[in-house]
Amino acid sequence: MATKLTKAQYEEVARFLAQVPPTRQSLRKLRERFPSQSQSTLLSIFSQEYQKLIKRTHAKHHTPEATEAYYQSKLLRSFSDLCCKYQGQHECGAWTENNRYLNGVIKNAASPVLLDLANEVDFAPSLMARIVLEKFLQEQEGSIPSKTLINSMLRDPSQIPDRILANQIYQCTVNDYCYGPLVDCIKHAVGHEHEVLLQEMLLEKNISFLAEDQLRAKGYDKTPDFILEVPVAVEGHIIHWIESKASFGDECSHQAYLHDQFWSYWNRFGPGLVIYWYGFIEELDCHRNRGILLKDCFPTDIVTL
Incomplete structure (x- = not known):
């Protein structure tokens, strides 16, 4: 099923969610309304849109x-x-x-x-x-x-x-x-699971890397999940680091990540790759020439240098 959405497709999903309460029944209706989209993608969007609503009305x-x-x-x-x-x-x-x-x-x-x-x-x-x-x-x-x-x-x-x-x-x-605490535990577990999955894929490809905990031990305060000890090429772009995000990349979250994380990684370590495991808005993948590549899965066409 599709995980990458065009901006128009994403906005259609967001409009639907704005009209229903944040319940399990609404999530079921969402899956029925958009059967061609990944359930994990829809669940991630569902959660993110609800969080935006809560932030707007929190005060x-x-x-x-x-x-x-x-x-x-x-x-x-x-x-x-x-x-x-x-x-x-x-x-x-x-x-x-x-x-x-x-x-x-x-x-x-x-x-x-x-x-x-x-x-x-x-x-x-x-x-x-x-x-x-x-x-x-x-x-x-x-x-x-x-x-x-x-x-x-x-x-x-x-x-x-x-x-x-x-x-x-x-x-x-x-x-x-x-x-809540249960959701926090689930999110933490899912995020860790995808980091482990990414690490296993790197090992299978015999790509040497330093993980985030190793980098912290070396004194780095802000690091991506993995820095490649030898850069690779993905779709013609040189990659020095990879960041794993177990979420959908919408415009709001992606812009925040760019500001708080991705450009900092780019400044310190060079160009890199971000994997949004639950997909992203296609139009957001617009910084490739500047050094930030977006994917919704582990690349299959990695070229080692």
């Missing part, structure tokens, strides 16, 4: 008004305490009426109240969970919690002292397809 979800609306201080009490304290009291109904989270968990403690709220306001479930957890810890401790503690509890919700909130946090993290 509005972190205003004091928004965070207070998502979280009420009284929701931090354990479910059992709430039931004991307010059971049979008339004012309980009036109090819970405007508290979306509390009203939901009192009706059904296992219901995905936070997850539903995140989906309703088009916010990443894991990020919604982070907001609520941070305010919970802040009230418990009386001070702003450290990022280390928050990250640890998001990775392992069993550490959260409120069991109802722990379950809500868990539901958010396991149902978030673009953010």
Whole structure:
């Protein structure tokens, strides 16, 4: 299946994604709408487009008004305490009426109240969970919690002292397809897998190289994944280094990589090759003559020098 897309094809996919929510059902519809495209390519675009949406709307979800609306201080009490304290009291109904989270968990403690709220306001479930957890810890401790503690509890919700909130946090993290600790682990594993795959291909071709960890040991602070000890030629272009990207190369991410990484590699080590394993927009491969070549797979026509 195709992995490289023209700009027009990519924009068609992006327009489709702008009209659907970031759910598994939408991903299924995306595959049905574009059957000729690689599923991995579509999944990567799906994730990247959703991340762009979250970045555009991130600020509005972190205003004091928004965070207070998502979280009420009284929701931090354990479910059992709430039931004991307010059971049979008339004012309980009036109090819970405007508290979306509390009203939901009192009706059904296992219901995905936070997850539903995140989906309703088009916010990443894991990020919604982070907001609520941070305010919970802040009230418990009386001070702003450290990022280390928050990250640890998001990775392992069993550490959260409120069991109802722990379950809500868990539901958010396991149902978030673009953010959160599970997604981070998957992305890290996939990225490492493709680096290992690239290394094995280089070894099969008897191409000598220095890997990133070897380069760091030599004192380099910013390096590509592999520097070739003897340059090779690919499609008539000399290659000194290769960078592996287990993602789709859209215009936004590629421009960021050019600015933050690729041109720095070019300045230090000469021309190189970037492999976007899940494809890229064809028009972005426009810097070949300047020394940056794009491919969506390991080259088959390598010429050793």
